[in-house]
Structures are given as structure tokens and as C-alpha cells.
Amino acid sequence: QKEVEQNSGPLSVPEGAIASLNCTYSDRVSQSFFWYRQYSGKSPELIMSIYSNGDKEDGRFTAQLNKASQYVSLLIRDSQPSDSATYLCAVNLRQLIWGAGTKLIIKP
Amino acid sequence: EPEVTQTPSHQVTQMGQEVILRCVPISNHLYFYWYRQILGQKVEFLVSFYNNEISEKSEIFDDQFSVERPDGSNFTLKIRSTKLEDSAMYFCASRALLDIQYFGAGTRLSVL
Numbered sequence: 001q002k003e004v005e006q007n008s009g010p011l012s013v014p015e016g017a018i019a020s021l022n023c024t025y026s027d028r029v030s031q032s033f034f035w036y037r038q039y040s041g042k043s044p045e046l047i048m049s050i051y052s053n054g055d056k057e058d059g060r061f062t063a064q065l066n067k068a069s070q071y072v073s074l075l076i077r078d079s080q081p082s083d084s085a086t087y088l089c090a091v092n093l094r095q096l097i098w099g100a101g102t103k104l105i106i107k108p
Numbered sequence: 109e110p111e112v113t114q115t116p117s118h119q120v121t122q123m124g125q126e127v128i129l130r131c132v133p134i135s136n137h138l139y140f141y142w143y144r145q146i147l148g149q150k151v152e153f154l155v156s157f158y159n160n161e162i163s164e165k166s167e168i169f170d171d172q173f174s175v176e177r178p179d180g181s182n183f184t185l186k187i188r189s190t191k192l193e194d195s196a197m198y199f200c201a202s203r204a205l206l207d208i209q210y211f212g213a214g215t216r217l218s219v220l
Binding site: 032034042043044045046049088090092094095096097098099100101 | 141143149150151152153156163164166197199207208209210211212213214
């Protein structure tokens with residue numbers, strides 16, 4: 001069974017702080033990893049993709065991948081109230097396998 | 109910016125009726141997908157479509173479901189005889205050669 005696991009939260013972070021979101025996956029064959037953001041009642045919106053071990057930075061967002069530990073994370077620096085959403089981790093295995101998402105709340 | 113378009117945004121139907129959900133993928137994309145998300149639950153893969161045929165499907169995608177690309181732009185999901193448990197958000201996605209999928213806004217299906 002191919003699984004993607006995330007802590008459901010909610011994760012509450014003060015405005016301006018760093019939010020850290022984690023994801024583990026079960027299938028070692030996975031090569032592509034994605035973070036999507038989903039606002040309530042809306043569709044998933046791509047934030048980051050990562051394919052190699054290490055860090056990938058894009059603005060306030062940094063994705064980290066460790067294939068040996070089967071672990072992907074997303075850091076959001078200088079968190080804003082507009083970052084409040086559910087963050088979905090997805091792993092590509094000929095189709096996207098999704099985690100249940102972590103609800104992030106940024107408190108002003 | 110190109111986007112995936114889904115219609116209708118909300119579909120209400122009676123149990124046992126057929127519904128067709130429509131999607132217009134991004135024009136130069138080659139791969140097309142349907143996902144569903146039951147309220148409060150995770151996104152689930154239904155089917156992928158490439159070169160005018162199904163390339164992958166999940167166990168959810170049973171004989172009640174079908175997909176079609178009737179012309180060069182539309183990609184449809186048909187549910188033949190809807191059940192209460194088919195109530196969900198249905199998302200269409202498409203991608204080019206890179207494996208980044210772009211999602212439409214979704215169709216909320218309510219089966220009464």
C-alpha cells in the first residue's frame with residue numbers, strides 16, 4: 001500500500017515566524033515530490049516541486065527532501081495570515097498519491 | 109496565464125442519474141487526470157489519460173465511471189448511475205511533459 005503521511009494539525013504559528021510542515025512516504029521508488037496549498041473549498045495550488053535530495057528555495061518557501069529517510073518537508077519563513085490553509089504533500093508514482101494535509105493557522 | 113477550466117462549478121443530481129463533468133485542459137498539455145475529494149478527506153486519484161486512452165486507474169474508477177476526450181479540447185468524466193457516496197469535489201488536472209500537474213477549480217457534485 002502506497003502511503004503518504006502528514007500530521008493533520010492544526011499547526012498554529014505566530015505571524016512572522018517559521019512554519020515547518022512534514023511528510024513521510026512509504027514507496028522508495030518515488031522520484032517526484034510536491035507541496036500544494038489548498039484553501040477551504042478550493043482546488044490544490046502548486047507551491048513547490050522537488051526531485052533531488054537537499055533543499056530547494058523559492059521566495060519564502062523551502063522544500064527539503066531526504067530520500068534515505070523517505071521524508072519531505074516544507075518551511076515557510078516570515079509566515080503571513082494569508083498562508084493559513086491546508087498544505088498537501090503529494091508523491092508521484094505514475095499518479096499523485098496524496099497525504100491528508102496539515103492545516104496551518106497563522107495567528108496575527 | 110493558461111488554466112484548466114471545469115464546468116459546472118456545482119452539479120446537483122438525484123441518485124441513479126447520469127452526470128457528465130467537463131474539463132478543458134491547458135491547450136498544449138498531453139496528460140489528463142481526474143481526482144476526487146470527499147468533504148474533509150484526502151484527494152484521491154481516479155484516472156489518468158494519455159494519447160486517447162486510459163493509462164492508469166484506481167480501484168475507485170469502476171464500471172460506473174468513464175472518461176472521454178470527444179474533441180481536441182474537452183476532457184469529460186461520466187458517472188452512469190450516481191450514488192450518494194459519489195458526492196465530492198471532482199478535480200481535473202493536466203500536465204505537459206514535465207510531471208507538474210495543474211488543477212482546475214473543481215466541480216462540486218451533490219447526489220441527493
